[in-house]
Amino acid sequence: xxxxxxxxxxxxxxxxxxxxCLNRLLDNHVDTVSSETLAKAAGVKPAQLRKDLTxxxxxxxxxxxxxxxxxxxxxxxxxxxxxxxxxxxxxxxxLGSALISYQGFAKEGFEIVAAFDSEPERRxxxxxxxxxxxxxxxxxxxxxxxxxLAIITVPAEVAQEVANRLVNAGIQGILNFSPQVxxxxxxxxxxxxxLAIELENLAYFIRQ
Amino acid sequence: xxxxxxxxxxxxxxxxxxxxCLNRLLDNHVDTVSSETLAKAAGVKPAQLRKDLTxxxxxxxxxxxxxxxxxxxxxxxxxxxxxxxxxxxxxxxxLGSALISYQGFAKEGFEIVAAFDSEPERRxxxxxxxxxxxxxxxxxxxxxxxxxLAIITVPAEVAQEVANRLVNAGIQGILNFSPQVxxxxxxxxxxxxxLAIELENLAYFIRQ
DNA sequence: CTGTGTGAAGGCTTTCACAGCC
DNA sequence: GGCTGTGAAAGCCTTCACACAG
Numbered sequence: 288x289x290x291x292x293x294x295x296x297x298x299x300x301x302x303x304x305x306x307x308c309l310n311r312l313l314d315n316h317v318d319t320v321s322s323e324t325l326a327k328a329a330g331v332k333p334a335q336l337r338k339d340l341t342x343x344x345x346x347x348x349x350x351x352x353x354x355x356x357x358x359x360x361x362x363x364x365x366x367x368x369x370x371x372x373x374x375x376x377x378x379x380x381x382l383g384s385a386l387i388s389y390q391g392f393a394k395e396g397f398e399i400v401a402a403f404d405s406e407p408e409r410r411x412x413x414x415x416x417x418x419x420x421x422x423x424x425x426x427x428x429x430x431x432x433x434x435x436l437a438i439i440t441v442p443a444e445v446a447q448e449v450a451n452r453l454v455n456a457g458i459q460g461i462l463n464f465s466p467q468v469x470x471x472x473x474x475x476x477x478x479x480x481x482l483a484i485e486l487e488n489l490a491y492f493i494r495q
Numbered sequence: 496x497x498x499x500x501x502x503x504x505x506x507x508x509x510x511x512x513x514x515x516c517l518n519r520l521l522d523n524h525v526d527t528v529s530s531e532t533l534a535k536a537a538g539v540k541p542a543q544l545r546k547d548l549t550x551x552x553x554x555x556x557x558x559x560x561x562x563x564x565x566x567x568x569x570x571x572x573x574x575x576x577x578x579x580x581x582x583x584x585x586x587x588x589x590l591g592s593a594l595i596s597y598q599g600f601a602k603e604g605f606e607i608v609a610a611f612d613s614e615p616e617r618r619x620x621x622x623x624x625x626x627x628x629x630x631x632x633x634x635x636x637x638x639x640x641x642x643x644l645a646i647i648t649v650p651a652e653v654a655q656e657v658a659n660r661l662v663n664a665g666i667q668g669i670l671n672f673s674p675q676v677x678x679x680x681x682x683x684x685x686x687x688x689x690l691a692i693e694l695e696n697l698a699y700f701i702r703q
Numbered sequence: 704c705t706g707t708g709t710g711a712a713g714g715c716t717t718t719c720a721c722a723g724c725c
Numbered sequence: 726g727g728c729t730g731t732g733a734a735a736g737c738c739t740t741c742a743c744a745c746a747g
Contacts, residue, residue: 295737295738296737297737297738297739298738299696299699299700300692300696303689303691303692303695303696304676304689304692307674308676321705321706321707322706322707323706327678328676329676330676330677330678332739332740333706333707334709334739334740334741334742335738335739335740337706337707337708337709338708338709338738338739338740340707340708341707341708341709345707345708347706347707347708348706348707348746348747349705349706349707349708349745349746349747350704350705350706350707350746350747351705351706351707351747352705352706352707353707366695366698366699367698367699367702368695368698372694372698374694381593381596381597382593382594382597384593385589385590385592385593385594386590386593386690388589389589389590389690391674391690391691392690392691392694394691395674395691395694395695396691396695397691397694435701436694436697436698436701438694459701460697460698460700460701461697462690462693462694462697466515466599466603468512468516468536468537468538469538470535470538476697476700476701478693478696478697480688480690480693481511481512482594482597482599482600482670482688483511483599483600483602483603483604483605484508484511484512485670485686485688486580486582486600486603486605486644486646486670487511487574487576487603487604488507488508488511488686489644489668489669489670489684489686490574490575490576490580490605490644490668491507491574491575492507492668492684493643493644493667493668493684494575503715503716504715505715505716505717506716529727529728529729530728530729531728540717540718541728541729542717542718542719542720542731543716543717543718545728545729545730545731546716546717546718546730546731548729548730549729549730549731553729553730555728555729555730556724556725556728556729557723557724557725557727557728557729557730558724558725558726558727558728558729559725559727559728559729560727560728560729561729
């Protein structure tokens with residue numbers, strides 16, 4: 288599924304992190320950075336950073352470091368983070384509404400263009416600034432709007448059914464917040480964010 | 496840092512997933528399950544599931560499978576998921592308020608006992624059912640309440656400072672939702688949930 | 704001398720494949 | 726026959742350590 292070039296999965300994740308660290312350096316008008324400094328900011332070892340960067344080519348200057356602007360440019364070009372990507376969200380409950388209002392997405396190149404819910408008119412504690420449609424309109428919406436990414440924030444009981452509908456409607460990547468393992472065709476990419484499991488994991492490792 | 500026994504990090508994550516799949520089997524009064532069936536439900540390969548389970552001992556019955564109740568019991572005992580664990584949350588904005596109301600935590604053994612914010616009285620779009628204190632009360636609260644886990648949902652600019660205060664106040668595990676790499680002492684455990692990076696990652700891999 | 708680029712080594716995880724038990 | 730438990734093999738990722746360039 289990784290397709291593309293052979294950049295390791297984990298390197299892709301870290302490149303996203305490096306890009307965000309570079310943003311800060313750009314803000315501070317720093318124009319050169321060493322692997323040691325950047326690695327520290329990103330929470331990795333210098334050798335790993337250098338290895339990750341070799342997937343983008345060789346453009347560090349020995350004895351000096353990397354040009355911040357150039358490095359930022361190269362990472363964003365290869366990640367395809369230059370245009371604003373549309374995303375839909377299914378499940379406009381607590382968590383879903385919070386994500387719709389979450390400024391972090393807009394800042395980082397994603398726009399939630401529409402939300403879907405089984406009760407689009409239900410009273411929401413928070414005003415949401417985008418349209419909330421009935422689930423029935425999902426197919427029609429995706430036929431007339433080219434969107435390939437979806438966020439699932441529905442209860443576990445209906446998550447698989449929602450995933451099926453998304454896949455049928457042509458969605459290719461799913462960010463799944465429900466605590467339910469989704470069964471999807473091999474060409475569909477799913478990233479899971481399971482809040483309870485993250486806490487459980489922390490709890491396990493801090494028991495002395 | 497993993498300390499404890501030598502169960503691989505990733506196995507720990509998966510054991511949490513297995514436990515949730517077993518919940519469903521228990522609900523459905525299934526009392527025996529094979530590695531093949533459970534692995535499919537958890538989205539892993541059967542051999543991996545069996546290897547993960549050997550860290551808990553040998554109690555599958557060859558030719559039959561695993562006893563659902565016993566397996567569930569063993570996983571939860573070793574994960575320490577039997578008691579309700581208290582957690583605090585710092586940053587009661589959009590995302591923070593949604594997490595406070597998120598039913599998933601309560602269901603799975605965690606209780607957010609208090610929240611802290613630099614503006615505890617600010618108008619919140621959603622009613623929150625737990626006390627929201629001023630940041631200044633963090634130290635005192637943690638001195639009189641034994642809490643070891645914290646969730647950070649503050650803006651990136653202040654995340655490191657909040658982390659420092661949490662560490663000084665004795666917090667040992669941090670679930671960090673801010674898009675900021677936290678620098679903490681080696682004995683502090685941090686799990687990061689970076690929503691924008693998850694989407695970016697999906698976007699990268701679905702470009703055909 | 705400073706700091707990158709990178710084979711080689713090492714470590715960790717996954718997968719295979721089959722012996723062994725029910 | 727069915728399915729677990731597990732060494733051994735394979736694959737993946739990280740780290741080392743040093744040649745090399747500025």
